Amino acid sequence: MDGFTHAEDRWTVAGRSFASRLIVGTGKYKDLPTTAAAIAASGAEIVTVAVRRVNLADRNAPMLQDFVSPTQYTYLPNTAGCFTADDAVRTLRLAREAGGWNLVKLEVLGPPPTLYPDMQGTFEAAAALIKDGFEVMVYCSDDPIAAKRLEDMGCVAIMPLGAPIGSGLGVQNPLMIRQIIENAQVPVLVDAGVGTATDAAFAMELGCDAVLVNSAIAHAADPVLMARAMQAGVAAGRLAYRAGRMARSTAANPSSPTNGLIR
Amino acid sequence: MSATIDLIRLSVNGESMDIPAATTLAALLAWLELDTRKVAIERNREIVPRSTYATTILAPGDALEIVHFIGGG
Numbered sequence: 001m002d003g004f005t006h007a008e009d010r011w012t013v014a015g016r017s018f019a020s021r022l023i024v025g026t027g028k029y030k031d032l033p034t035t036a037a038a039i040a041a042s043g044a045e046i047v048t049v050a051v052r053r054v055n056l057a058d059r060n061a062p063m064l065q066d067f068v069s070p071t072q073y074t075y076l077p078n079t080a081g082c083f084t085a086d087d088a089v090r091t092l093r094l095a096r097e098a099g100g101w102n103l104v105k106l107e108v109l110g111p112p113p114t115l116y117p118d119m120q121g122t123f124e125a126a127a128a129l130i131k132d133g134f135e136v137m138v139y140c141s142d143d144p145i146a147a148k149r150l151e152d153m154g155c156v157a158i159m160p161l162g163a164p165i166g167s168g169l170g171v172q173n174p175l176m177i178r179q180i181i182e183n184a185q186v187p188v189l190v191d192a193g194v195g196t197a198t199d200a201a202f203a204m205e206l207g208c209d210a211v212l213v214n215s216a217i218a219h220a221a222d223p224v225l226m227a228r229a230m231q232a233g234v235a236a237g238r239l240a241y242r243a244g245r246m247a248r249s250t251a252a253n254p255s256s257p258t259n260g261l262i263r
Numbered sequence: 264m265s266a267t268i269d270l271i272r273l274s275v276n277g278e279s280m281d282i283p284a285a286t287t288l289a290a291l292l293a294w295l296e297l298d299t300r301k302v303a304i305e306r307n308r309e310i311v312p313r314s315t316y317a318t319t320i321l322a323p324g325d326a327l328e329i330v331h332f333i334g335g336g
Binding site: 027032050051052053056060064070075078080090095096097099165166212214 | 275276277278295296297301302303304305308310311312313328329330331332333334335336
């Protein structure tokens with residue numbers, strides 16, 4: 001027990017239960033040993049991974065699985081780089097064959113500079129994947145209507161962005177994230193935009209079930225330390241959400257009693 | 264390689280490759296020195312189950328995609 005996780009406060013997605021509410025990406029690190037060290041420090045149980053062609057010109061290059069064991073972590077394959085439903089389905093069928101999992105992260109992105117979720121493509125891909133037996137955690141826009149539609153289609157988790165991917169701008173849209181959470185019967189995760197630990201805590205205080213972080217850890221000056229910070233931020237935000245924050249007031253209200261003052 | 268061996272041309276991850284006719288997928292992977300436990304393969308856009316690599320005989324014009332997991336967000 002590290003003091004941050006609560007055995008009694010687990011969350012469940014697609015029938016699988018997890019203690020850590022921090023999901024971490026495995027991309028953008030300077031090397032695989034740093035990836036492994038940061039992920040271990042984060043306490044995450046789920047890691048996102050991409051599916052790519054083996055480099056036949058350099059096939060002795062170290063592989064992710066040798067550093068981040070799929071027996072130790074739940075691999076969540078993503079569809080990064082897919083722009084059509086067909087590409088997403090092909091990619092995740094390959095991932096299922098490589099790893100044997102049905103639990104996947106769907107993302108269909110629009111073009112730079114926003115890389116904003118392409119919701120038309122996302123709906124098409126989600127429908128095709130669900131039909132093919134996948135359990136789809138879906139990256140989506142901060143649109144409560146779209147989020148509800150994805151849930152109604154059968155997606156097992158809704159993952160709106162807090163800010164553009166890799167921007168580190170924090171949760172720019174707390175009102176819509178909150179709306180999505182209030183409408184959802186499945187887990188809601190902020191999946192992009194977290195820049196530092198306060199952003200993760202803030203997302204959890206809104207009531208997210210978990211947070212997904214990659215760049216903020218991988219691009220920190222010390223990724224291992226930032227991984228610990230994210231773990232603490234997620235845990236603090238979750239505790240604060242459960243505790244229920246005090247009411248906001250525009251007027252000051254002294255913390256010490258006003259009676260019994262000496263005269 | 265003897266001139267009497269027939270070669271067939273495949274596409275592997277988008278690159279042309281000439282291999283002896285009647286090569287199995289398992290033999291190709293062994294020649295490529297790939298760990299079959301860490302890859303997944305699509306042949307002509309259909310998944311090839313790992314259990315059938317040894318019995319899958321490659322044919323001229325086959326397009327293979329050999330993928331693995333890498334870091335991603």
